[in-house]
Amino acid sequence: MRYFRDMPLSAAIGLAIVLLNVLMAALGPSLAPYAESEQVSTQPWLPPSAEALLGTDNLGRDLLSRMLYGAQTTLGIALIATLISFAVGVTLGFAAGTLGGLLDQVLGRIVDVLMAIPSLILSLLMLSILGTGVPVIIAVIATVDATRVFRIARALAMNLSVLEFVEAAKLRGERIGWILGKEILPNALPPLVAEFGLRFCFVILFISSLSFLGLGIQPPYADWGGMVRDNAQAINFAAYDPLIAVAPLAPAIAIAALTIAINLVADWMLAKQNRTTGGGEA
């Protein structure tokens, strides 16, 4: 708990929002007053009321329930995709950065090719070829993101592997697994954790973009990006009752809040990292 002691207010707020989102994703479905695609009213875009706390969506479904179910889908897919991209990116990046040579060249060029194509276009292409199931979405996002993680992990490993404690480990006769896992990884962890937070944000936004374009999570399942698209029209009726705007704004605010919150936490962790390693005397 010493880690959290000198936390600034911004990071504390960020962490609170992140935890709230995690709770929502974990417990959402059991807290939701209605089922995911249950119509509670025949009227779309009802303003908030006692029956539907956030009102209803374009098909008269309870918006709060959709938000809670959507949290699980959005955060779950983002988390799994980010985890996979890090597992792949860090492993390959470390191997390329430490071993160098042909492996580095081959992996480097593959990544160059993938990064040369705009990621949204690449993903849309792959999704329209492979279909839009959840596993495919995860695979596509993980692949696109792994290229970015690879670049960072490779750079970190290259910087660390020339340090003498890594040289000492090589001369000791350690195997590559030990060198990557025990010598390099612990020292690369803080920047990687900060990067994880940022990547996670990008992935949420990316899923939302895909859903907004109609190639993401398919109806009737709820996800925040898709909900923004479905309810975007409601903004036109806000002139008659401002509360109707809740329908498109609630999921948009949820995405924005989570993104900002994660960035606040990541900023704090990066600053903390700089303080502990850069605080040496001149």
Place this chain on the structure above:
Amino acid sequence: MARLLDIRDLVVEARTMTGDWTRIVDGVSCHVDAGEVLGLIGESGAGKSTIGLACLAFARPGARFAGGAIVLDGQNVIELDREGRRALRGPKVAYVAQSAAASFNPAMTLFDQVCEAPVRHGLASMAEARREAAAMFRRLQLPDPERFGDRYPHQVSGGQLQRAMAAMAMACRPKLIVFDEPTTALDVTTQIEVLAAIKDLIRDYGTAGVYISHDLAVVAQISDRIQVLRHGRTVEVGATKQVIEAPQMAYTRELVTARKEHPKTEAGPATEAPLLQVRGVTAQYSSGLQVLSDVSLALQRGRTVAVVGESGSGKSTLARVVTGLLKPLTGEVVLEGTALPAGYRQRTRAALRRIQMIYQMPDVALNPRHTVAETIGRPLQLYLGMDASARRRRTAELLDQIGLKPEFAERLPGELSGGQKQRVCIARALAAEPDIVICDEVTSALDPLIAEGILQLLQRLQDELGLSYIFITHDLAIVWNIADDVVVMRHGKVVESGPKRQIFTPPHDPYTELLLSSAPEMRPEWLDELLARRAAKGVSTAA
């Protein structure tokens, strides 16, 4: 003489990680008269650089002046505003930093940088300033002075760059120059040329100086008076001769004796076959630069062979060949009569275990995320197959052997001092129960007293355990104190090798002679005598 600089009860505070302010200079007073040089001596953290920068009314980011006064030429510089400070820096007080390479702007020619101050301050036109700078370059014996300034910093050598920095400091003819370890990063032979240049300059222009160093012998050559600092306070102050010959305080006495010679008792002639031989090694890096040519070396069991040379002599590359990090083009490394595979990947773990390495920078030689127990325990587990409880016992023994308390086992490197880290590196090497330990400049990053402790520890371990050392160093005083045999290297070749006594008694190889005579001695007259001797023999100071 007129008092030029008067520092009274100076207090400088720095912000700690917890946000509190701690005193890094704690009530220091000192003074410099016109034309006088004051030497500031102390270990790292003594506050000497902070005082030096304070003379320019500068406190490092995160530090602040918290008390006292710095009166320079009748003006308290701490109270100066922005414009006042601008008028102060350059015309009244100038600064020569430790690393000229890091202080010059690599994208500007030397002329532009040296002439900038006098032109900005309106003291000279660009043409006049260039003429002045060229004249100064000539005084400082820089090559081709008229055109030297047209070069960029990377086009001149380290010693030349340091002299160019002295020229830059002199450009506005300041009354006081602060020299902050100007020769520490240089080789001994280059150090002489820079020291001689600085001394000349100060004498000829009557400039006063504050000369900061951790090396008492170097300070003794330049200073009229010496002030010894420790933990931000004054330990002792006095005339140079008095401080060196009759130090009053225990700490100063330690500093003086740490530099003195206490030669190792002589080993007899080699009787048995050498434990390790390097035979005719030629090596180059992938860039094609040849760094070793036909280097041979023999190490007897239980003895120390010192590999001596300046930067670029190939001594560290030799260590990389012995450990197998760099495969030689020709030649071999022979351990007890058997040639070792050239690359470390081809060597068996048993062979790797027998040759251990201790590095120059203990900060990067230890994994910052591994505790001391993990660091020391790993070779025990890997080579000796010890289980957790056996490792714990042995780690405690090793900590005891290197003079650290058992509770250090759970600390991370960040919680250790430089000397303690180096001791942990030694323990890690010992844990492998090696025959040979390669020590690569193991004391050059440490303060003198700490370094002395490390050397004594290494000597004790050799006596107790019969270890054999390959000791790589540029410092001849260390060689004298710990070596049995010496190999002198220059430009990747062995210049001279043999038992220590033979190397240290004349006649020498000319390069060995140059190295030996360049090692500063703790006598204020040493530099002048040496320069006179070299001038008589027609040896140029510039190596």
